[in-house]
Structure formats: C-alpha cells, structure tokens
Amino acid sequence: MQDFEPILAPAKPKQKKLPFGWPPALKLSTLNPVPSQRRRLRRKSTASQDNVAALKTSFDVKESIKALQTRKWKIYDLQHFVCLGYILFSLFILPSAPIIKTAVLIALAGLLLMPITQQFFLPSLPIWTYLLYFFASRFIAPEYRPHIWVKVLPALENVLYGANLSNILSAHSHPVLDLLAWFPYGIGHFALPAICSAILFLFAAPGTTPVFARAFGYMCMLAVTIQLIFPCTPPWYEKAHGLEPAHYGMEGSPAGLARIDKLFGVDMYTTSFTTAPLPFGAFPSLHGANAVLEALFMQYCFPKFKYFFIFYVGWIWWATMYLNHHYAVDLVGGGLMAAIAYYISRVRWLPRPQLEKRTRWEYEYVEFGDRPKTYDEEYGSASAYGLGLLERRTQSDSDEWTLGSSSSLDSLSRGDTVCGSSSSTPDILSPTTPNDEFKHVVLGLTPQGDIWNGGRLARESELSDVVVMRE
Numbered sequence: 001m002q003d004f005e006p007i008l009a010p011a012k013p014k015q016k017k018l019p020f021g022w023p024p025a026l027k028l029s030t031l032n033p034v035p036s037q038r039r040r041l042r043r044k045s046t047a048s049q050d051n052v053a054a055l056k057t058s059f060d061v062k063e064s065i066k067a068l069q070t071r072k073w074k075i076y077d078l079q080h081f082v083c084l085g086y087i088l089f090s091l092f093i094l095p096s097a098p099i100i101k102t103a104v105l106i107a108l109a110g111l112l113l114m115p116i117t118q119q120f121f122l123p124s125l126p127i128w129t130y131l132l133y134f135f136a137s138r139f140i141a142p143e144y145r146p147h148i149w150v151k152v153l154p155a156l157e158n159v160l161y162g163a164n165l166s167n168i169l170s171a172h173s174h175p176v177l178d179l180l181a182w183f184p185y186g187i188g189h190f191a192l193p194a195i196c197s198a199i200l201f202l203f204a205a206p207g208t209t210p211v212f213a214r215a216f217g218y219m220c221m222l223a224v225t226i227q228l229i230f231p232c233t234p235p236w237y238e239k240a241h242g243l244e245p246a247h248y249g250m251e252g253s254p255a256g257l258a259r260i261d262k263l264f265g266v267d268m269y270t271t272s273f274t275t276a277p278l279p280f281g282a283f284p285s286l287h288g289a290n291a292v293l294e295a296l297f298m299q300y301c302f303p304k305f306k307y308f309f310i311f312y313v314g315w316i317w318w319a320t321m322y323l324n325h326h327y328a329v330d331l332v333g334g335g336l337m338a339a340i341a342y343y344i345s346r347v348r349w350l351p352r353p354q355l356e357k358r359t360r361w362e363y364e365y366v367e368f369g370d371r372p373k374t375y376d377e378e379y380g381s382a383s384a385y386g387l388g389l390l391e392r393r394t395q396s397d398s399d400e401w402t403l404g405s406s407s408s409l410d411s412l413s414r415g416d417t418v419c420g421s422s423s424s425t426p427d428i429l430s431p432t433t434p435n436d437e438f439k440h441v442v443l444g445l446t447p448q449g450d451i452w453n454g455g456r457l458a459r460e461s462e463l464s465d466v467v468v469m470r471e
Contacts, residue, residue, distance in 0.1 A: 056119050059116055083126055090137075134220075154243070185287060189316065197212060205354065207366055212293075231278075234279075234282040283327075297342065300353065348368075350369070
C-alpha cells in the first residue's frame with residue numbers, strides 16, 4: 001500500500017520586527033500629517049442612492065420615541081430647547097385661552113413625533129416659532145418695554161451716507177414706480193421663502209432645505225428680539241411726526257403701500273400695517289435680511305443665476321426705501337445678519353451642490369459643510385495610485401470632482417481624457433503638471449490603504465488623511 005504524504009500549506013513568512021515600532025509594511029494610510037482640526041471639514045453621507053433622497057412615510061409615533069431614547073444628544077440639540085422657550089413665552093403673553101394653548105402644544109407634539117410630518121416640521125420649527133413670537137409680541141405690556149429711539153437711525157443715516165436716502169428716494173412717486181416697488185416688497189417678501197424652499201427641496205442637494213429653514217427661522221427670531229430690545233422709528237414716522245418722541249400704543253402706517261390699496265381699490269396693507277405687532281421694529285430690516293439670505297442660498301445652489309439674485313436684492317432694497325418703510329442702515333444691518341447666518345450654515349451644515357445633478361433624486365451621496373479651495377487633485381484606485389495632477393477648477397469644471405464620487409469613476413471608466421489621462425489606462429492619470437503652482441493634495445484612505453469610496457465605516461477613526469506633496 002502506497003503511503004501518501006500530506007500536502008502542507010507553505011508557512012507564512014514571519015514579519016521581521018523593526019526597532020522603534022516602525023511598521024514592516026509601510027502604507028500610505030499610516031502617513032497622516034493632517035491636523036485633526038482639519039478632518040471635520042469632510043463629512044459625507046453614507047446613505048445609498050436608494051435612500052439619500054428618500055422621504056419618510058410612516059405615521060408611527062413609536063419610531064420617533066424609540067429614536068429619541070437611543071439618540072446621542074449633542075450641544076446643537078439645545079436649539080430645540082431655545083425654540084421651546086420662545087414658544088412657551090409667546091403662549092404665556094397671549095390672552096388667556098388655556099384650552100386653545102393646550103391644543104396647540106398637543107398638535108405641535110404630534111406633528112413633531114410622526115415621522116411623515118417630522119421631516120418637514122422639525123427643520124421648519126424655528127420659522128413657526130418666529131411667526132408665533134412676532135404676532136404675540138404685541139401683547140407685551142408697555143411697562144416692560146424699553147425706550148423708543150427716534151433720532152438714532154436718522155442720525156446714523158446722515159453720518160454714514162451723508163443724506164437720508166429713504167427720504168430722497170420717496171420724495172417723488174409715480175404709479176409705475178409704485179407697482180415696481182410693490183411687487184418685491186408686498187408680494188415677493190411674503191411668498192419667496194416658501195418658493196425658495198420648494199425650489200431647494202426639488203432641485204438642490206438633499207438636506208439643503210432644512211438648513212435654509214433653520215437659518216431663516218433663527219435669523220428672524222433674533223431680528224424680532226433686537227427690534228423689541230432696541231425699538232426704532234421707521235422713515236414714515238419721521239415724515240408724519242418729525243422727531244417727536246414716540247410712545248407705545250401709536251398706530252403703524254402702510255406708508256407707500258397705501259397708494260397700492262388706493263390704486264387697486266382693495267384694503268390689502270392699510271389695516272394690517274396700521275395694526276402691526278411691531279410698528280417700531282425698523283432695525284434690522286427683515287425685508288432686507290430675508291432677501292439677502294434667499295439670494296445667498298440660491299446662488300450657492302444655482303450659481304448660473306447669481307446675477308439675477310443680486311439684482312433682486314437691489315430691487316427690494318430700493319423698494320423698501322422708496323415706500324418709506326426702512327432706512328438704508330436698517331437694510332445693511334439686516335443684510336449683515338443674513339450673511340452671518342448663511343456662512344455659519346455653509347461652513348458646517350449646508351450640503352455641497354453637484355451642478356451636474358438636476359433634481360434631488362439624482363444624488364448618490366451628499367457632502368456637508370464647506371471645503372478648502374484646493375480641489376482633490378490626485379486620483380488613485382484600489383489597484384494603483386495615480387500621480388497625475390488635475391487642473392484647478394475653472395468655470396467650465398464640474399463640482400463632481402470629489403474623492404470617491406461615482407461620477408468621477410464613471411467618467412474615467414468611459415475613457416474620458418482629463419488633464420492628460422489616457423483612454424487606454426483609465427485607472428491611472430498621466431503625470432501632467434498644471435500651469436499654476438501645485439501645493440498639496442489630501443487623500444482619504446482606508447486601513448487597507450485603498451482610496452475611500454464613501455462607503456460606511458465602523459468607526460470614523462478608521463479613515464486616514466494623507467497629504468501628497470510635489471515640489
């Protein structure tokens with residue numbers, strides 16, 4: 001009987017230990033000179049193409065309760081308690097109606113707990129809070145209100161601009177100019193927040209509308225608070241009463257909008273502005289602030305139309321002064337508030353647009369927050385690291401060139417030539433150096449040393465950043 005010797009698998013060679021803890025097989029993923037404070041700029045959604053733009057359809061309140069029980073609370077969740085404080089304060093100063101107030105709180109809780117309504121009402125909660133806070137402010141007792149400033153804004157207007165721009169623009173009126181001013185001030189101001197939200201929801205990156213809603217709501221809440229703490233008379237008061245001291249209980253005025261009511265023979269603005277909750281809320285101007293915030297978000301998502309958005313801001317600012325409702329300094333103050341709210345949102349939470357995508361349903365992933373101006377300029381695959389350099393972005397470049405985007409992989413697989421890349425070897429870009437000076441490139445690598453493709457990781461610490469530099 002013939003004996004058979006067992007076939008043994010070859011033994012794996014023992015890895016030689018090197019002194020000082022130096023790894024025997026050095027990978028690029030172990031080189032991580034990127035400071036930890038720079039890693040927070042990269043936040044990528046791990047949702048797949050099927051659910052990155054999906055909407056919740058469940059009415060089950062238990063799902064939201066379970067999510068709250070397992071939620072890891074963060075410092076940013078304090079915003080909900082801020083809204084709750086504003087809501088309770090507004091309900092407290094409103095006339096006594098305990099049944100109605102209790103019903104409002106129960107209805108709000110139901111809308112926030114049902115998943116199908118939560119996805120809309122939770123991001124827009126600051127807006128609803130602002131509206132309640134604004135209309136309830138009329139019931140604050142005069143003894144708790146501060147002094148009304150009559151001379152501050154006219155003085156600032158003359159110091160900063162050398163003249164009262166509102167009085168100059170409103171000195172001469174004409175029906176045609178009235179109609180031109182009425183459209184942005186009397187219609188656009190009230191309709192555009194909803195219109196912009198719908199456009200951003202349908203055609204911008206998923207998650208853009210909630211960021212816009214929160215920025216809009218918190219900005220308006222802060223503006224109303226400033227108007228209550230620092231009440232100032234608008235230009236129509238100076239034209240009607242001069243610089244006489246103002247007191248609470250005085251009626252507001254539609255100013256130039258009264259001519260619109262007279263032109264159409266309909267009371268659209270006279271009664272509402274005469275009984276306005278804050279007749280002395282001139283500074284800051286929410287007409288100016290809202291227009292600037294809407295323009296900034298829209299030009300970020302749709303940069304091709306940025307000049308139209310800039311034109312609209314100038315249009316409504318002119319209309320506001322022409323109709324004698326605000327000084328120029330009010331508009332500047334509101335614009336600064338809008339710019340601050342926008343840039344805070346953009347740096348941390350605003351999704352980056354992918355300009356080749358037409359609707360939210362075309363997005364395969366979403367990246368949040370601002371990014372450095374230097375683009376990811378080197379591309380590597382799991383099999384080979386390319387040393388080719390991509391050109392810096394120009395007006396014709398697409399924002400799809402984010403590391404791990406499927407769009408960039410698709411274009412390479414089609415054999416497209418990008419900065420000297422060869423169609424025969426689409427996985428490696430040829431080393432063509434751009435004309436401008438190259439500084440550095442950041443690559444996100446997995447523990448295996450592969451380019452991160454945006455997939456889900458067990459821990460974010462597994463993802464390493466590698467800086468590749470070329471002299």
